[in-house]
Amino acid sequence: MVLLFVTLFSMSALFGDRVNEDELARLRAENLSLQEKYDKLRATVTDVGNKFDELVQKELAIRSLFNLPEVSGEERQLGTGGPMSASMFSMSAVGRTAAVTEAELDRLVKLSQFETERYQEIEGALVGLKDKLAHTPSIWPTRGWAMRGFGMQNDPFTGYPEMHRGIDISNAIGTPVVATAIGRVIYAGYDPGGLGNLVAIDHGFGYVTRYGHMSKLLVKNGQAVTRGTVIGLMGSTGYSTGSHVHYEVYRNGRPLNPRDFMLNQQ
Numbered sequence: 549m550v551l552l553f554v555t556l557f558s559m560s561a562l563f564g565d566r567v568n569e570d571e572l573a574r575l576r577a578e579n580l581s582l583q584e585k586y587d588k589l590r591a592t593v594t595d596v597g598n599k600f601d602e603l604v605q606k607e608l609a610i611r612s613l614f615n616l617p618e619v620s621g622e623e624r625q626l627g628t629g630g631p632m633s634a635s636m637f638s639m640s641a642v643g644r645t646a647a648v649t650e651a652e653l654d655r656l657v658k659l660s661q662f663e664t665e666r667y668q669e670i671e672g673a674l675v676g677l678k679d680k681l682a683h684t685p686s687i688w689p690t691r692g693w694a695m696r697g698f699g700m701q702n703d704p705f706t707g708y709p710e711m712h713r714g715i716d717i718s719n720a721i722g723t724p725v726v727a728t729a730i731g732r733v734i735y736a737g738y739d740p741g742g743l744g745n746l747v748a749i750d751h752g753f754g755y756v757t758r759y760g761h762m763s764k765l766l767v768k769n770g771q772a773v774t775r776g777t778v779i780g781l782m783g784s785t786g787y788s789t790g791s792h793v794h795y796e797v798y799r800n801g802r803p804l805n806p807r808d809f810m811l812n813q814q
C-alpha cells in the first residue's frame with residue numbers, strides 16, 4: 549500500500565516535471581517569437597522616427613525660405629527619450645525591447661503633436677504672407693514709357709532740380725490706369741496741389757499709392773479695388789506738360805521708388 553503510494557507520488561512528480569518542462573519549452577518559443585515581433589516593431593518605429601526627422605528638416609527649410617521665426621532648441625528637446633531606468637536592467641531582453649519601443653513610440657506621439665502644431669503655425673504665417681503680398685503694390689499702373697524717375701529730377705517747367713516723389717509713365721490720353729494691389733480708394737477727385745485728377749488707394753500694411761493727372765476717374769471714394777481694377781484714364785490734368793500718369797508709392801507715409809514695386813513686364 550505504502551509502496552503504491554510512493555510509486556504514485558513519484559510518478560506524479562515525474563509527470564509534473566515533464567509538464568513544467570513542456571511549459572518552459574512553450575514559453576521559450578513564445579518568448580523567441582515575441583522577441584522577433586518586437587525587433588520588427590522596433591525597426592518600424594525607428595523607420596517612422598527617421599521619417600519624422602525628415603519632416604522636421606522640411607519644416608526648418610520652409611521656415612528659412614520664408615524668413616519665419618525659428619523654434620528654439622529647448623522647445624524641440626521635448627520628447628527626446630531619457631536614459632534607461634534602473635528597473636529596465638532587471639528586465640528580460642524582450643522586456644527591455646518592449647520598454648524601449650514603448651518609450652520611442654511615446655516620443656513619436658509627442659513629436660507628431662508638436663510637428664502638427666508647427667505646421668499649423670507655418671500655414672497661418674504663409675496665409676498672412678500671401679495676404680500681405682496681395683496688398684503690396686507690385687505691377688505697372690499703366691502701359692507706357694517711364695519718363696521722369698523718382699528722386700531729384702529737373703522740373704519740366706522751371707528746369708531746376710526738384711524732389712520727384714513718384715515716377716512718370718507716358719502714353720496716349722485715355723490709356724487705362726489700374727490699381728497695383730488690393731485696397732480701398734481714399735481719394736478720388738481734383739488735387740489742388742498740382743496732380744490734377746488724382747486717385748489715392750490705401751492698401752493696408754502701411755502702403756498707399758497715388759495716381760495723378762488722369763483725364764477721367766472711374767472709381768469713387770471708399771470703393772474697394774483689387775490689383776488690375778481700372779481706376780481711371782490717362783490724361784494731362786493739373787501741373788503737367790503732356791499725357792502721362794504720375795505714380796507714387798508710400799510706405800508708412802514715406803515716398804519710395806515706385807520702380808521697386810513694378811515687378812511685372814508690361
Ligand SMILES: [Zn+2]
Pocket residue numbers: 696712714715716793794795
Ligand atoms: Zn510726376
